[in-house]
Amino acid sequence: MKNTLLVVAAIAVMSAGLLSAQSAAPIVKRDPGYTVPRTPWGDPDLQGMWPSTEMVGTPMQRDTKLGTRNVLTEAEYKKVQERFARQAAQDEADFDLDHAAVTPGGDVGGPVSPPPHWLERGKPQYQASLIVDPPDGRTPPLTPQAQQRQAAAREAREGRGPADSYTDRSLYDRCITRGVMGSLLPTIYNNGNEIVQGPGYVVIRNEMIHEARVVPLDGRPDLAANITSYMGASRGRWEGNTLVVVTKNLNGMTGVGGNGGGRTSGRLSITERFTMLDANTLQYTATIDDPGTWTRPWTLSFPWKREPKYGMFEYACHEGNYAMRNLLSVARAEEAAAKAR
Numbered sequence: 001m002k003n004t005l006l007v008v009a010a011i012a013v014m015s016a017g018l019l020s021a022q023s024a025a026p027i028v029k030r031d032p033g034y035t036v037p038r039t040p041w042g043d044p045d046l047q048g049m050w051p052s053t054e055m056v057g058t059p060m061q062r063d064t065k066l067g068t069r070n071v072l073t074e075a076e077y078k079k080v081q082e083r084f085a086r087q088a089a090q091d092e093a094d095f096d097l098d099h100a101a102v103t104p105g106g107d108v109g110g111p112v113s114p115p116p117h118w119l120e121r122g123k124p125q126y127q128a129s130l131i132v133d134p135p136d137g138r139t140p141p142l143t144p145q146a147q148q149r150q151a152a153a154r155e156a157r158e159g160r161g162p163a164d165s166y167t168d169r170s171l172y173d174r175c176i177t178r179g180v181m182g183s184l185l186p187t188i189y190n191n192g193n194e195i196v197q198g199p200g201y202v203v204i205r206n207e208m209i210h211e212a213r214v215v216p217l218d219g220r221p222d223l224a225a226n227i228t229s230y231m232g233a234s235r236g237r238w239e240g241n242t243l244v245v246v247t248k249n250l251n252g253m254t255g256v257g258g259n260g261g262g263r264t265s266g267r268l269s270i271t272e273r274f275t276m277l278d279a280n281t282l283q284y285t286a287t288i289d290d291p292g293t294w295t296r297p298w299t300l301s302f303p304w305k306r307e308p309k310y311g312m313f314e315y316a317c318h319e320g321n322y323a324m325r326n327l328l329s330v331a332r333a334e335e336a337a338a339k340a341r
Contacts, residue, residue: 027071027127028303031278036241041199043217044241046274049312050193050282050304051207055130055186056122057084060257060300062129062137070128070137080124087121120189130185132285133299145265146293153263163331166324172259174324175209175317177230180247180270181286182260183208186302192312193304195274202236202243210315215245223249228266230254243274256288265292280306 037045129137162168171177183206192207205212215236223233232250247270255262268290275283285301
């Protein structure tokens, strides 16, 4: 196991290297000389692999100390570089399970966890938060309805264990879905996104839980309000060179944070905008409007970088989900042991 001095030395060396060589350009602006290519049938061509991996590590909500400023200063950016360097050194540190804490056994990606080969790390960014509106980069306050839902959920869980039933576990744990936003937001792994186009349709494919939304562009009406699902029903249109996708008919069982945690009301509407800034940068913007959850709409925006060789591998979450079986079986064993005392 590497001793503390070696780890500190590694951090120092990597920090120096990152500060001198690693950089991210300031927030990308549209190239005025760029012309968006067209498909054979005349639509703007957005097709390609667009992973959001570079944005992993950029917080969704802004540090309150920054106020309404969403671009870091050079000094602030330098601190972000140092944080990324420390994480990189920690990822490379040896681990020793014999000396790991019994619970939780070490943070994922930490020096006492299994090798974090499945985790994805981003790059330092000048962008301070994914949320761009409200101007302070924070989610708006919850409505009284949302607060009541949260209180009811807490009350319903009183007296229950963490695994009395499979329903006590999250949709994340159960490998069901991350929802629309949870499938798109930069997170610990599986940040691939692909856009495929055909006459009258766009397909938005996410690596996370291998979701795929088939978006019609023919102006068809929305589904009836009583038809809902985890991913909702999307309708698209072109506004100039920008693809606008409005998703409704969501069932309220997924949130809009990383990995789809939390809940919303059945009134949620998500308006996404996909805009090419240059040949290798697509700006993704999503406005969240749920008057049953937040007191006002709010918007997040961040760039996707084209990566033609990105591999979209099968997630196989259900097939490898031993965690659910283990959680439930351990809970039953603990119950049996308690009765035997």
